[in-house]
Amino acid sequence: MAGIIAFFTWLGTYLDAKYPSKTPWWTVGLSLFGVISSLVLVIKEVMNLNKDNK
Numbered sequence: 001m002a003g004i005i006a007f008f009t010w011l012g013t014y015l016d017a018k019y020p021s022k023t024p025w026w027t028v029g030l031s032l033f034g035v036i037s038s039l040v041l042v043i044k045e046v047m048n049l050n051k052d053n054k
Contacts, residue, residue: 012027
C-alpha cells in the first residue's frame with residue numbers, strides 16, 4: 001500500500017517539476033489516485049479473505 005502511494009507521489013512530483021505551474025496538480029492528483037487505488041486493492045483482498053473463510 002505504501003509503495004503504491006509513494007510511487008504515484010514520486011511520479012506527481014516528477015511531472016510537476018517537468019511541467020511547472022503555481023499549484024502542484026500532478027502531485028495532488030496522483031497522490032489521491034494512489035491512495036484510492038491502494039484502498040481498493042486492500043478492500044478487494046479483505047473481501048477475498050472473508051469469502052475463503054466461509
